[in-house]
Amino acid sequence: MIRILKAESLKLKRRYVYLMFAMSLFVIFLWMCYSLSDLDFNKFSGIFALANTDLFLINTIISPVIIAAFATRLADIELIGNTYKWLSCMQNTKSIFKGKVAVGVICIFLYTLFQCAFYILIGIKMDFYSAEKFTMFFISVFAVLLALFMFQLNFSLWSKNQLTPLFISIGGTFAGLFSWFLPQYPLRFIIPWGYFCVLCNNGINYDSVSRYTEYYWTGYPYFWLVVLIVYIVLQYMYTRGKFITKIQEM
Amino acid sequence: MDNQLIKTQELTKIYHGRKVVDNISLCVPEGKIYGFLGPNGAGKSTTMKMLLGLIDPSGGKISIFGKEMNRKNRISILKQTGSLIESPSYYGNLTGYENLKISCILKKLPFSEISRVLSVVRMEGNKNKKASQYSLGMKQRLGLANALLGKPSLLLLDEPTNGLDPAGIHEMRSLIRSLPEEYGTTIMISSHLLSEMEQVSDYIGIISSGKIIFQDKLLKLQELGSESIIINTDDNLKASSVIKENMNINPEMSNNGIILPFMDNTTVSQTVKCLVNNNINIYRVTDKTKNLEEIYLSMVKENGL
Ligand SMILES: Nc1ncnc2c1ncn2[C@@H]1O[C@H](COP(=O)(O)OP(=O)(O)OP(=O)(O)O)[C@@H](O)[C@H]1O
Numbered sequence: 001m002i003r004i005l006k007a008e009s010l011k012l013k014r015r016y017v018y019l020m021f022a023m024s025l026f027v028i029f030l031w032m033c034y035s036l037s038d039l040d041f042n043k044f045s046g047i048f049a050l051a052n053t054d055l056f057l058i059n060t061i062i063s064p065v066i067i068a069a070f071a072t073r074l075a076d077i078e079l080i081g082n083t084y085k086w087l088s089c090m091q092n093t094k095s096i097f098k099g100k101v102a103v104g105v106i107c108i109f110l111y112t113l114f115q116c117a118f119y120i121l122i123g124i125k126m127d128f129y130s131a132e133k134f135t136m137f138f139i140s141v142f143a144v145l146l147a148l149f150m151f152q153l154n155f156s157l158w159s160k161n162q163l164t165p166l167f168i169s170i171g172g173t174f175a176g177l178f179s180w181f182l183p184q185y186p187l188r189f190i191i192p193w194g195y196f197c198v199l200c201n202n203g204i205n206y207d208s209v210s211r212y213t214e215y216y217w218t219g220y221p222y223f224w225l226v227v228l229i230v231y232i233v234l235q236y237m238y239t240r241g242k243f244i245t246k247i248q249e250m
Numbered sequence: 251m252d253n254q255l256i257k258t259q260e261l262t263k264i265y266h267g268r269k270v271v272d273n274i275s276l277c278v279p280e281g282k283i284y285g286f287l288g289p290n291g292a293g294k295s296t297t298m299k300m301l302l303g304l305i306d307p308s309g310g311k312i313s314i315f316g317k318e319m320n321r322k323n324r325i326s327i328l329k330q331t332g333s334l335i336e337s338p339s340y341y342g343n344l345t346g347y348e349n350l351k352i353s354c355i356l357k358k359l360p361f362s363e364i365s366r367v368l369s370v371v372r373m374e375g376n377k378n379k380k381a382s383q384y385s386l387g388m389k390q391r392l393g394l395a396n397a398l399l400g401k402p403s404l405l406l407l408d409e410p411t412n413g414l415d416p417a418g419i420h421e422m423r424s425l426i427r428s429l430p431e432e433y434g435t436t437i438m439i440s441s442h443l444l445s446e447m448e449q450v451s452d453y454i455g456i457i458s459s460g461k462i463i464f465q466d467k468l469l470k471l472q473e474l475g476s477e478s479i480i481i482n483t484d485d486n487l488k489a490s491s492v493i494k495e496n497m498n499i500n501p502e503m504s505n506n507g508i509i510l511p512f513m514d515n516t517t518v519s520q521t522v523k524c525l526v527n528n529n530i531n532i533y534r535v536t537d538k539t540k541n542l543e544e545i546y547l548s549m550v551k552e553n554g555l
């Protein structure tokens with residue numbers, strides 16, 4: 001597996017994948033700085049919950065496209081260079097697929113880890129700390145990103161035109177955003193982009209008379225986390241099966 | 251009899267109900283060059299893909315290095331095999347050198363192999379150029395370099411001269427010819443051109459519409475070229491009737507001269523003597539071999555293509 005990962009990371013050379021993730025993290029960082037600067041503590045309470053919500057929201061906006069672009073980068077080089085046949089002579093078809101997923105998991109893990117680090121930094125600065133909340137943040141974001149990755153990979157691996165998966169992700173981003181503002185519809189439960197919203201266990205009380213906003217925590221939606229994990233596993237198995245048959249036809 | 255390195259039994263591939271490869275039994279002897287010939291769409295690439303385990307056969311068996319080719323053995327068989335199938339494969343964002351590095355990593359080979367194969371295919375000068383900027387011939391050379399990594403004992407090359415210039419074809423040919431001598435490599439190489447195969451192969455297999463229509467030593471194929479003898483004289487008409495009367499042979503008249511069926515040396519000298527005795531001046535007596543291309547074409551035509 002180490003060899004396969006080594007080969008896989010060499011393939012990503014000059015594709016600016018790491019730069020893409022770094023830029024995305026930078027945007028998230030700026031957004032958090034912006035949203036947490038000049039807070040009027042007379043007007044609201046629950047900064048810890050606010051930071052959590054903000055991170056989920058920014059992820060809804062920028063991460064789907066980043067993940068889609070990442071999946072595209074992993075797959076398009078193989079299609080353009082007609083390399084699946086060559087690789088299949090050196091490794092099992094299954095391991096080609098596993099290699100792609102492994103690189104995906106590692107990159108997404110690091111991407112989430114950096115975000116979690118921001119969250120902890122904010123916590124230190126604002127004087128709150130909850131290992132449990134940090135852990136759940138990490139798990140939630142990681143799971144949603146992984147679901148998005150598996151979804152995108154399913155298209156990118158054999159799509160000659162890599163614009164299609166990108167457009168799908170842009171559409172998904174909008175659908176994900178709507179799910180924040182249309183809580184009465186169950187849309188967010190049936191699309192992977194909606195799960196940033198589903199797994200964000202915060203609520204807002206806004207009192208229009210005193211103009212006081214209260215951000216609070218709700219119970220963690222473990223059920224939906226399990227649903228999401230089941231989806232990831234199913235999507236993984238489906239894509240792997242399809243990959244193996246597709247490669248034979250190429 | 252030579253040791254058979256690749257053997258197939260009733261190998262068949264069916265695509266959409268059509269037998270693209272039909273019951274073929276290949277024998278590729280060890281340490282020899284096997285030319286795999288056939289017109290477009292004959293099933294050459296399909297056969298080679300099955301040999302590499304890239305596609306599953308619809309029926310039949312393949313054994314390579316004495317091991318049966320199946321999902322389990324595949325990678326261990328392929329470790330000792332280099333291949334180049336159809337269009338070249340490469341990562342456009344990587345340089346030629348980095349492309350070969352991928353293979354070395356996956357095949358557990360030392361990176362020192364890379365410079366060796368690059369010099370074999372004369373690509374040292376372009377090793378730091380991105381593969382997307384390579385010409386077709388350069389990509390093909392990169393593919394060949396890739397196949398040569400690790401000195402494999404078996405090479406499967408599908409139309410390796412595709413896209414090469416005449417000098418490149420010549421180099422490729424001498425390279426291919428040198429490998430069995432130097433390393434004992436067995437090579438199976440496909441092509442549409444018999445003239446090309448004739449210059450490198452020891453054995454020839456001809457496939458047409460998925461069926462093997464010839465498989466044997468190149469010499470055997472050459473023997474099939476039925477020879478004839480052409481005699482030119484100052485009076486072909488008279489000569490023809492003299493031969494008919496005296497030699498009991500039925501000559502055929504053509505613009506090139508009198509065509510006689512193949513004869514042994516004594517019969518030829520008797521014929522000539524007879525003509526001289528009848529006061530006919532002989533200009534030349536020549537052997538005519540039906541060239542291999544004609545044999546090949548007539549074989550393929552017979553098979554209905
Ligand atoms: N994946 C596929 N699905 C359906 N038919 C296929 C597939 N691959 C090949 N064929 C058919 O199989 C036949 C043989 O194809 P193959 O590529 O083996 O020919 P070939 O001898 O290599 O020809 P060429 O000299 O043009 O490379 C063709 O008629 C082709 O249409």
Ligand SMILES: [Mg+2]
Pocket residue numbers: 294295296336408
């Ligand atoms: Mg072919």
